[in-house]
Amino acid sequence: MSTTLNAAAAVFDPQLCASLHNDICRRGWATLAPDLPFEEGTTTWWDTYGSECDASVASRLAPQLMEFLKQARIVRPALRDEAQGNFFFYLSGLAAPDSLFSYAGVIDPDEPDANRYVVLYHATQLMGHPVGLVMDQHTLKGQVMQSLTIDDTIVEQSRRPWVPLQDILAAYLNMIDMGKITSEENPGEKVDYTALDASERAGIIAGTWRPKVWPYERPWLLKPHSQAILDRSVAALDNLLEAIEKRMPLPRAELASEIPLRTPVAEGVMGMASVAEKLISTNQASEHSFIVKFLRQVDGLLASVRPDLRFVAPGLRVPDHHVAAQPFEGLDDERWNPPILLFHGELRDGTTALTTFPGGIWNHPFAPPYKERTTPFPSGLWIAEHKVDNPNYDNACRLLLPDEVVLAPGRTQHYAKSTDGFLLEQPGAQCEGLAAGLYQTSCNIFVGRHEVLLFHVLEHWVRQVEDGTWAVDRHGVAGGMEKWAEADESEAMAEKYRLPYTW
Known part of the structure; x- marks a missing residue:
């Protein structure tokens, strides 16, 4: 990795970023499954992908990013197929190890360091050919790229600003606090988690049990104003x-x-x-x-x-x-x-x-x-x-x-x-x-x-x-x-x- 990572460490606070991430995740989960405790329905990214990551991409990740991924929570694999939900209105969720570097040669084709750009979060389907929240591992700053092919700016990609990840996540929390983006419950059929017995709840955590019905597709809504x-x-x-x-x-x-x-x-x-x-x-x-x-x-x-x-x-x-x-x-x-x-x-x-x-x-x-x-x-x-x-x-x-x-x-x-x-x-x-x-x-x-x-x-x-x-x-x-x-x-x-x- 580049020696500039140590100099840039001050702009990336893994613990703060994980706390902000988990706060957003928790708020979405409150709509997703209000009867199932957040800690039971989610686990850390590292607990899910750590072994796979160690075998494939861990050596390519900045230590600060790995520290963040060890604390950031995601929906448990047992529930993911039924959830089909988004982390936030603009971001579907943290990327799996095999897609972290999937756009490395597209974001900047002239960049010689294949490890520089990481797609930390995938974008939702708001635009065609979505990308996501991209981290520059040389500076430990990020930016959200909604699409590779649909451009809503007047500035070429090479000149667009990069900001600390905590600033992006804090801005998203502010949108929730201001009521600009809300999570709203799907009126469809729900799983009654209060009716599950102890073995079924333990099965969710162990990954051996899946509910038959999941009410949640995409809880986040963008409001014209609040x-x-x-x-x-x-x-x-x-x-x-x-x-x-x-x-x-x-x-x-x-x-x-x-x-x-x-x-x-x-x-x-x-x-x-x-x-x-x-x-x-x-x-x-x-x-x-x-x-x-x-x-x-x-x-x-x-x-x-x-x-x-x-x-x-x-x-x-x-x-x-x-x-x-x-x-x-x-x-x-x-x-x-x-x-x-x-x-x-x-x-x-x-x-x-x-x-x-x-x-x-x-x-x-x-x-x-x-x-x-x-x-x-x-x-x-x-x-x-x-x-x-x-x-x-x-x-x-x-x-x-x-x-x-x-x-x-x-x-x-x-x-x-x-x-x-x-x-x-x-x-x-x-x-x-x-x-x-x-x-x-x-x-x-x-x-x-x-x-x-x-x-x-x-x-x-x-x-x-x-x-x-x-x-x-x-x-x-x-x-x-x-x-x-x-x-x-x-x-x-x-x-x-x-x-x-x-x-």
Whole structure:
């Protein structure tokens, strides 16, 4: 093995990884067989494959990986044929010894070390020609490759980031904790494990007894959003409004006690609840969609902010009925819900900020039929479009920056980066650029590529206000949309505009 393994050991914690793995496995098992104790229905990978591994591949595995496999639990062989279940939504489970190195020559055909890449987990059948979670034994870092042939990123494989295994497993646990992915019981016939006698339960452990019926195929479900995600998004907006209001200067002639926070706006202003109903009536969103629920819940928040609070981020207006639910006339497609403009962008002079895409369809942010639009889009934060029948991430969003930022004259060097650290290409390049790429991932090695989630952006805005990166004046966050250009002015400022890299 490479001598770089010792130097890389700090990025791989076998005990922590096994603990995270077993936690995910235990949660799936609670749905799989709630009446059978986890320890009886599972065993360690090494207890199952240790002899085979010693005879074939143990000498090719890093010691840290072997230590992990000695602690990570899997379904007992006696139950596996009936289980047909997945470790997690994206991963079917730990690979057997004979398939650990099955993709070694495919992942990087030019790599001379045949032991470098290990397929530690197989991927589920979400895409054709699935691969799985691949570990690089030179660095002890990993990434999830859903498919060999279906690519959902704009970055070639050799440039995609590798992260510690514990980060991937922790992200998956976070998805479960947030209710984004849930394990749900199959309503079909179940084995009553409480009715098994001691010899039958002992037979499961010994591998000599198999149940006739197994209710479990694939317990993990991906939800468009969850109540926890909705609550976190609402709380983030509430925190943002409060952070801004605390920093807004008071009118010269009035004392602080005379201007309480959350002063109601003038009567007759159309509220966000009414905007939500408009989205439903015009078939731009369903009653069960994130945006409708979000607007209904923030109706009271937005109705009670100080009347002079206009901007929640540089040049981005507090949502109102004039710009929310902006239709895409002539581009209706019953298969998709259209993008929804949530925070409308303005320049310093008060004019509407516009975003064009001179690179054509390659760096256009939206899917067909919205990709066909030739006129500029209003700049601002959009709730991204999604499929009506299968919305995987209906709380995802995308920031469109105006031409005044993207096409700033005289700029010869660029610094703005995607969340995963790739320099955002400039207009004309055949990939996502600064106009639509800020906060996004060029590739996502956790779950597959999708737009950034709204609560991550709102929480980032709170930090920008609280740490003073964004100044606050008498109308809220100052600077107009032109201020977003600072994300491209230096390495330090580019880092200020990157989000944590996660699912």
